[in-house]
Structure formats: structure tokens, C-alpha cells
Amino acid sequence: MNKSLPHGLSVYLADDDADDRFLFEEALLEVRKNVKITMVNNGEQLMRCLDEKKNQYPNLIFLDLNMPLKNGIECLEEIKKDNKLKDIPVIIFSTSNQKETINQVYIKGANYYMCKPDNFEKLKSLLDKVFSLNPTSAKEQTKRDDFIIRV
Numbered sequence: 214m215n216k217s218l219p220h221g222l223s224v225y226l227a228d229d230d231a232d233d234r235f236l237f238e239e240a241l242l243e244v245r246k247n248v249k250i251t252m253v254n255n256g257e258q259l260m261r262c263l264d265e266k267k268n269q270y271p272n273l274i275f276l277d278l279n280m281p282l283k284n285g286i287e288c289l290e291e292i293k294k295d296n297k298l299k300d301i302p303v304i305i306f307s308t309s310n311q312k313e314t315i316n317q318v319y320i321k322g323a324n325y326y327m328c329k330p331d332n333f334e335k336l337k338s339l340l341d342k343v344f345s346l347n348p349t350s351a352k353e354q355t356k357r358d359d360f361i362i363r364v
Contacts (some may be wrong), residue, residue, distance in 0.1 A: 214310060223270075227250045227259040227288065228277040228306065233329065236276070237306075240336040256283025260291055263298060270301055276323075278307040278314065286318065293322035304343060304362070318359055327362040338364040 228234050234252045241248055251271065253259045260283065263270065274292070278285035285305065292298045302324040307314070310328045318326060325343070330336045342362055354362065 221247045221249055222272050223249045223251070224273050224275065225259065225271040226275045226306070227254075227256060227280065227285065228252070228255045228275075229280040230277070233277070236250065236333060238341075239326055239341060240315055240333060240340055243336050244341045254290040255280045256285065259283075263292070267327045272301075275302055275306040276303055278305060278309060278318070286321065289318060289321050289323055315361065316334060317353075318347070319357060320352060323360075324355055325362050330364075335364055 224232060224241065226237055226346060227239070231254070234254070235331065236252055241250060251262065253262055259274075259276070269329065276285045276288060285307070289303055289305070292303060299322075303322070304325040304327060305318050305323045306327055306329060307317075308329050315326050325346070327339050327343070330339060339362060346362070
């Protein structure tokens with residue numbers, strides 16, 4: 214599979230942990246060369262950024278759940294209720310692997326769920342797998358059995 218896209222790809226990451234944002238960006242740029250990444254550190258910033266973009270929305274949003282001001286579940290609900298935003302694929306990127314949480318975000322319309330890995334190589338493998346699934350073309354929700362991305 215071609216690792217770089219001719220017209221680029223726009224990805225948003227909403228995560229309040231600066232180390233996680235840094236590692237995510239480094240891993241993403243290693244597995245996808247032609248990516249524009251926008252990072253925000255809380256849910257309010259994410260929603261404000263989406264509102265400011267108008268018709269230049271990202272191709273994909275990675276969303277942490279535990280953030281200050283507005284958590285990931287609140288953001289997911291807002292995104293999926295907004296006609297302009299609802300078709301943007303959202304991948305939950307969280308440390309939580311609680312079944313109830315995973316079920317909750319599935320019901321609320323997240324496209325995929327991935328637990329934050331414990332090392333950089335696993336993160337790169339997860340991100341590579343995400344793009345092999347081609348989530349940027351997902352207009353419908355993933356089947357429940359395929360919802361959690363694992364390596």
C-alpha cells in the first residue's frame with residue numbers, strides 16, 4: 214500500500230497528554246509521510262477548531278476520552294449530531310479498555326477504538342493498521358466485531 218497520499222491527509226488528534234501527542238505525531242509521520250496533523254489538548258479546543266474550519270474538515274479524528282473542559286464522549290456526541298461533521302471518521306484513542314466504555318462509544322457512533330499501546334513500535338503498527346483499514350472512506354459505522362483495532 215502506498216504510504217503517502219498525493220493530496221495529503223488531514224488528521225486531528227485531541228489528547229490532553231503532551232507526551233502522548235508527541236509520540237503520536239512521531240509515529241504517524243513515520244507510517245504516513247504526507248499527513249497534516251492538527252493537535253489540540255482538550256475537547257473545547259477540538260470543537261472550536263472544527264467550527265473554525267467550516268468546509269475544510271479533517272479526514273480523520275483521533276479522540277482521547279479523558280480530557281479536561283470537554284471529554285471525548287461529549288465531543289463524539291457533538292460531532293455525530295452535527296450534519297457537517299457526522300461523516301468524519303472518529304477513532305477513540307484511549308488508555309481505557311473497559312468494556313462499558315468501549316460499548317458506550319460504539320453506541321454513540323465512533324468508527325473504531327484503539328487502546329494506547331505501551332511502546333512506540335506498537336503505536337506505529339496500530340497506526341499502520343488504521344490506514345490499511347481505510348477509515349477515511351467510512352461513511353457507515355464499523356461492525357461491532359471489527360470495532361477494536363489491535364496488533
